[in-house]
Amino acid sequence: MLSLLMQNMFAQQNKAILPIPYPPSDNQTKVNLGKILFKENLFSKNNTLSCNSCHMLNKGGDDNIPKYVGLDKKIGLINTPTILNASLNFRQFWDGRVKTLAAVIEDHLHDPTIFANNWETIINRINSDPKLYQAYQSAYNHAMSSTEIKEALTLYINTLLTPDSPFDRFLQGDKSALSEEAKKGFELFKSYGCITCHQGPGIGGNLYQKFGIYKDYFATKKTINKADFGLYNVTGKPEDKYVFVVPSLRNVALTAPYLHDGSAATLEEVIQLMGIYQVGQPIQKFDVPYIVKFLQSLTGKLPNE
Numbered sequence: 001m002l003s004l005l006m007q008n009m010f011a012q013q014n015k016a017i018l019p020i021p022y023p024p025s026d027n028q029t030k031v032n033l034g035k036i037l038f039k040e041n042l043f044s045k046n047n048t049l050s051c052n053s054c055h056m057l058n059k060g061g062d063d064n065i066p067k068y069v070g071l072d073k074k075i076g077l078i079n080t081p082t083i084l085n086a087s088l089n090f091r092q093f094w095d096g097r098v099k100t101l102a103a104v105i106e107d108h109l110h111d112p113t114i115f116a117n118n119w120e121t122i123i124n125r126i127n128s129d130p131k132l133y134q135a136y137q138s139a140y141n142h143a144m145s146s147t148e149i150k151e152a153l154t155l156y157i158n159t160l161l162t163p164d165s166p167f168d169r170f171l172q173g174d175k176s177a178l179s180e181e182a183k184k185g186f187e188l189f190k191s192y193g194c195i196t197c198h199q200g201p202g203i204g205g206n207l208y209q210k211f212g213i214y215k216d217y218f219a220t221k222k223t224i225n226k227a228d229f230g231l232y233n234v235t236g237k238p239e240d241k242y243v244f245v246v247p248s249l250r251n252v253a254l255t256a257p258y259l260h261d262g263s264a265a266t267l268e269e270v271i272q273l274m275g276i277y278q279v280g281q282p283i284q285k286f287d288v289p290y291i292v293k294f295l296q297s298l299t300g301k302l303p304n305e
């Protein structure tokens with residue numbers, strides 16, 4: 001029997017890099033409700049955090065710090081991934097423990113370090129806030145339950161796509177959309193084999209891979225915590241230790257610091273780490289700036305806030 005990891009690798013490998021689609025424009029009133037809820041502090045137990053506290057839409061969809069600051073300002077164990085294009089990922093969270101956005105919301109809601117809350121409280125808060133109640137009524141003409149709240153947020157997150165990056169315009173035939181440096185960077189991205197893991201429309205987000213294939217990344221870390229174990233936390237299988245969903249590289253220029261532990265401050269640094277741990281060959285110093293230019297060309301049109 002092939003392990004889950006191997007099955008996934010074979011099933012998913014070599015998906016073509018395609019442009020990011022345009023956001024869907026249906027379900028407007030539900031999307032609007034989701035958009036309002038995204039920025040409300042109502043999810044956290046003590047009304048201090050909204051989705052946007054950590055997934056800041058004007059900061060690339062994340063928080064730009066190594067590890068998230070959760071409830072009561074406690075520092076979490078892992079880096080916040082971007083919400084932009086998250087709906088394209090084949091699984092959610094670094095360890096891929098859930099598949100749907102609704103399940104992400106459920107996980108976050110009960111997570112004692114994030115919202116530490118329950119649906120009853122949230123439904124009461126929405127019902128007793130005239131603005132939120134009104135938005136709910138416009139979207140749904142029946143009583144509120146957690147299902148509708150998760151649906152509205154999901155539909156909104158589905159619209160948080162970033163089409164029209166220079167790279168996508170290049171893919172669609174506009175050869176002048178990319179600088180010569182970025183084009184060379186794309187060639188290097190292919191020739192170094194980055195594309196075997198970072199692929200599909202998200203340029204990542206469609207398969208699992210171990211971090212530390214050619215060298216043990218965790219051997220040099222001072223402390224290892226549960227979040228470093230990745231997929232192992234889901235399956236309990238030794239071979240799934242340090243296995244993560246390969247992150248999407250869309251808008252990656254906006255989302256430093258990098259990696260699940262937020263340990264790499266710059267693109268230059270993470271490119272070198274990828275060479276050592278994932279490619280098995282150091283990335284030549286003079287190649288790095290070209291790859292940076294390519295990665296910068298993956299910044300698309302950000303959603304209207």
Ligand code: HEC
Nearest residue numbers: 049050051054068069070079080081086092093094095104
């Ligand atoms: C306190 C910070 C914080 C808040 C508030 C927060 N998130 Fe997150 N979010 C995270 C972190 C950290 C992760 C990654 C956790 C992991 O991988 O174990 C994450 C992961 C996600 C993901 C998965 C992305 C991916 O690429 O795997 C989605 C989607 C998401 N959050 C949506 C939301 C929504 C919707 C809300 C509001 C209901 C929200 N988040 C509120 C910190 C936060």
Ligand code: HEC
Nearest residue numbers: 192193194197209210211244246247258259260270274278
């Ligand atoms: C064997 C699979 C594999 C290959 C090959 C690979 N990567 Fe990665 N990449 C990953 C994984 C897995 C992570 C997440 C590791 C972690 O956070 O612990 C990652 C993370 C990254 C990140 C950080 C993204 C973020 O949001 O934190 C960047 C940037 C990146 N890779 C670029 C590259 C480049 C450039 C190359 C080629 C030089 C490359 N990768 C080759 C699997 C791979």
